[in-house]
Amino acid sequence: MKVKTQENYGGLDLFRVAAALLVIAIHTSPLASFHESADFFLTRVLARIAVPFFFMVTGHFILRDLFSPQNQLRKYLYRLCLLYGFSVLLYIPLGLYAGHYDNLTFGGFLRMLLFDGTFYHLWYFPACILGMLLVILLSQFIHLKGITAISVFLYLIGLFGDSYYGIAAQIPVLKTCYDAMFHIFSYTRNGLFFAPLFLVLGIWAGQSNHLIPSSRTFTPSVLRFIFFFCAMTVEAFTLRHFGLQRHDSMYLFLVPVMFCLYRCLLSVPKASKKTLRTTATWIYLLHPAFIVVIRGVAKLFHLTGLLVDNSLIHFFAVSFLSVLSGIIMTCLTSRFRKRLRSTALLTAKTLRNKTLPIRPGTERAWIELDLGALKHNVHFLQSRLPKDCRLMPAVKADAYGHGAVIISRTLNHLGIQDFCVACVSEGIQLRKAGIKGQILILGYTPPWQFSLLRRYRLTQTVVDDAYAEELRLSGVKVHVHIAVDTGMHRLGICHETPEQIAAVYEMKNLTVDGIYTHLSACDCTTPQCRAFTESQISAFYRVTDYLKSNGYPCRELHLLSSYGILNYPEACADLVRPGIALYGVLSSKGDPMSDLLQPVLSVKARVASVRTLQPGEAAGYGMGYTAKQKTRIAVLAIGYADGVPRELSSCGGYVLIHGMTAPVIGRICMDQMLLDVSTIADVTPGDIAVIIGTSDSREIKAEEIAEQCNTITNEILSRLGARLHRIPVNRIFRSRSALRQPSYSDLPHSPKK
Numbered sequence: 001m002k003v004k005t006q007e008n009y010g011g012l013d014l015f016r017v018a019a020a021l022l023v024i025a026i027h028t029s030p031l032a033s034f035h036e037s038a039d040f041f042l043t044r045v046l047a048r049i050a051v052p053f054f055f056m057v058t059g060h061f062i063l064r065d066l067f068s069p070q071n072q073l074r075k076y077l078y079r080l081c082l083l084y085g086f087s088v089l090l091y092i093p094l095g096l097y098a099g100h101y102d103n104l105t106f107g108g109f110l111r112m113l114l115f116d117g118t119f120y121h122l123w124y125f126p127a128c129i130l131g132m133l134l135v136i137l138l139s140q141f142i143h144l145k146g147i148t149a150i151s152v153f154l155y156l157i158g159l160f161g162d163s164y165y166g167i168a169a170q171i172p173v174l175k176t177c178y179d180a181m182f183h184i185f186s187y188t189r190n191g192l193f194f195a196p197l198f199l200v201l202g203i204w205a206g207q208s209n210h211l212i213p214s215s216r217t218f219t220p221s222v223l224r225f226i227f228f229f230c231a232m233t234v235e236a237f238t239l240r241h242f243g244l245q246r247h248d249s250m251y252l253f254l255v256p257v258m259f260c261l262y263r264c265l266l267s268v269p270k271a272s273k274k275t276l277r278t279t280a281t282w283i284y285l286l287h288p289a290f291i292v293v294i295r296g297v298a299k300l301f302h303l304t305g306l307l308v309d310n311s312l313i314h315f316f317a318v319s320f321l322s323v324l325s326g327i328i329m330t331c332l333t334s335r336f337r338k339r340l341r342s343t344a345l346l347t348a349k350t351l352r353n354k355t356l357p358i359r360p361g362t363e364r365a366w367i368e369l370d371l372g373a374l375k376h377n378v379h380f381l382q383s384r385l386p387k388d389c390r391l392m393p394a395v396k397a398d399a400y401g402h403g404a405v406i407i408s409r410t411l412n413h414l415g416i417q418d419f420c421v422a423c424v425s426e427g428i429q430l431r432k433a434g435i436k437g438q439i440l441i442l443g444y445t446p447p448w449q450f451s452l453l454r455r456y457r458l459t460q461t462v463v464d465d466a467y468a469e470e471l472r473l474s475g476v477k478v479h480v481h482i483a484v485d486t487g488m489h490r491l492g493i494c495h496e497t498p499e500q501i502a503a504v505y506e507m508k509n510l511t512v513d514g515i516y517t518h519l520s521a522c523d524c525t526t527p528q529c530r531a532f533t534e535s536q537i538s539a540f541y542r543v544t545d546y547l548k549s550n551g552y553p554c555r556e557l558h559l560l561s562s563y564g565i566l567n568y569p570e571a572c573a574d575l576v577r578p579g580i581a582l583y584g585v586l587s588s589k590g591d592p593m594s595d596l597l598q599p600v601l602s603v604k605a606r607v608a609s610v611r612t613l614q615p616g617e618a619a620g621y622g623m624g625y626t627a628k629q630k631t632r633i634a635v636l637a638i639g640y641a642d643g644v645p646r647e648l649s650s651c652g653g654y655v656l657i658h659g660m661t662a663p664v665i666g667r668i669c670m671d672q673m674l675l676d677v678s679t680i681a682d683v684t685p686g687d688i689a690v691i692i693g694t695s696d697s698r699e700i701k702a703e704e705i706a707e708q709c710n711t712i713t714n715e716i717l718s719r720l721g722a723r724l725h726r727i728p729v730n731r732i733f734r735s736r737s738a739l740r741q742p743s744y745s746d747l748p749h750s751p752k753k
């Protein structure tokens with residue numbers, strides 16, 4: 001599957017710098033000394049797209065998570081307020097110098113702080129904050145469409161207080177209203193009337209974006225942009241001609257102009273550049289200071305005629321200094337940020353034990369992964385299938401307790417590109433670890449996480465027909481596999497309504513990459529189970545036949561999990577989804593196939609303490625064990641919090657020490673368990689016990705533990721390892737970390753030897 005690995009917001013990032021320069025143009029009027037109308041066009045028409053653009057970016061990236069419970073809005077607003085506060089302080093000296101604060105009343109102060117900004121470009125910050133608060137407030141009561149309608153209404157009110165004021169002023173009632181409003185703020189171009197619509201427009205523009213840049217969307221949106229921009233120019237000049245403008249920030253055609261512009265920028269196939277974003281922010285923040293600086297310098301050296309009165313040179317001088325300082329500030333902050341990040345990373349790594357001076361296999365308990373066994377199992381499963389059938393391993397539940405990242409990377413090295421997970425977070429974890437291929441989410445993803453599917457290029461299962469409708473309504477571009485319910489009655493669209501499956505193909509924002517079903521009785525081979533499984537298989541193919549005959553392509557079909565591959569390899573289709581078998585075990589004991597697989601995982605722990613019980617003495621919680629004779633017991637440093645099932649103590653469980661069996665006694669604790677080691681000579685603290693795996697010639701298989709605990713291995717394995725490090729042994733490839741770390745077999749297994 002060819003998908004873009006990087007989000008293509010480079011167009012937006014470039015335009016941020018352009019927009020910042022346009023704002024400088026507004027404040028310096030470059031063409032004023034040459035041609036009045038040309039200057040009007042540049043600063044009052046063209047440059048008016050700059051600020052709405054910034055609002056749209058905020059809408060697109062911040063407010064898109066408006067309806068998601070875990071959004072970061074609070075954090076963003078807080079940061080925006082900080083930035084505003086910082087800018088206010090930065091410009092206090094200049095404001096004092098310029099006389100902005102002379103005769104300042106409390107009302108005037110509030111008006112400055114909330115609407116007009118404390119320095120002339122700073123109105124952007126309160127507008128953005130107020131606009132966002134308004135949209136967030138509305139989102140508590142109504143949906144996006146309603147918020148949009150209200151924003152349009154507010155924009156219209158703003159319009160008649162701005163470019164169209166001349167019309168409103170002729171109607172006495174309106175004039176009274178507007179004049180009352182202008183006691184509270186100087187312009188309607190503010191957080192109440194101007195910002196909300198562009199913030200909301202940003203959400204819409206971002207939603208219909210599909211990341212994969214396409215020249216097909218670029219040209220038409222450029223043409224549309226040019227058309228609306230011409231219309232806006234005509235609108236502006238007409239309003240100016242009739243002298244209707246009180247201020248000139250808001251036009252009717254500005255709205256479609258911005259939408260089309262944003263769509264153009266989204267379809268520019270360039271990778272994002274954070275440095276451009278930071279530079280643009282600094283240019284925006286600092287340029288008024290340079291206007292003052294240049295004026296001062298010009299006065300000092302008697303260069304006013306050249307540097308200030310020639311508006312074009314003035315503009316270029318301000319732009320040059322602003323861009324230069326922008327670049328310098330970006331370099332400084334990025335270095336600062338890098339240093340911050342490296343300390344943050346260090347702590348994160350330390351937590352994950354990467355940089356702690358703990359060598360692998362020297363801890364109190366751990367999981368060993370035999371990656372050679374994984375390779376064997378992959379080859380074994382592939383040998384049962386035709387060459388063109390691909391494995392799409394189930395690495396859900398942290399790869400059944402084995403560690404999703406290490407297992408997926410190893411499978412990647414073995415040529416496997418497709419993976420199944422259970423949920424979004426598992427998919428994101430793999431993407432962050434650099435797994436590139438197709439990642440199919442087998443389970444339910446709530447609608448407010450749909451944007452994550454797109455952001456991390458995860459493929460979603462269509463879990464039923466109502467869910468397909470949810471996906472369609474979201475408008476998010478998503479790749480999907482459709483699950484077909486052929487009798488398990490868990491997930492999937494019912495096989496008896498193939499037209500509902502066909503309907504998913506018609507949903508414009510969904511790309512159907514595959515169709516699959518899950519066989520619910522393929523682990524059993526009684527005639528009854530066989531008949532049922534075969535009925536599931538034929539129901540599935542009836543659906544695909546229906547789709548094909550109606551002209552819907554059926555790519556990537558899959559039906560088989562582990563037992564399916566073992567018992568029904570003829571139903572392999574395009575992909576198979578092995579889970580448990582890949583890890584070298586089967587769900588329950590007694591299947592002869594189990595001998596053809598090699599277990600990947602072992603669990604080991606060290607003896608913490610050895611002590612002797614006198615007859616009649618009890619051990620563990622609730623006096624769960626009482627010694628009948630003199631008994632030597634060992635305390636093992638592993639417990640149910642590590643995934644050792646607590647039931648093991650009550651069903652004759654045992655572990656291996658020095659190749660001999662040590663029965664589990666008493667109740668298993670959270671972090672410890674007790675063993676009877678009376679029959680094993682020489683047990684000493686630090687010795688290694690095997691809970692799952694081999695010790696000398698003896699082996700405890702996960703299947704045995706599952707049987708003792710009355711469950712299946714899948715449950716035992718998937719609960720392991722929340723607290724245990726995984727140590728690869730028998731690597732199939734040399735990774736850089738393998739070169740750095742000592743090989744596990746070089747280490748002393750127990751300190752005493």
Ligand SMILES: *Cc1c(COP(=O)(O)O)cnc(C)c1O
Pocket residue numbers: 394396442518560561562563577578579580581714
């Ligand atoms: C978990 C899962 C698998 C893998 O099952 P195993 O029995 O472990 O091979 C395959 N398909 C679906 C839909 C699953 O949920």
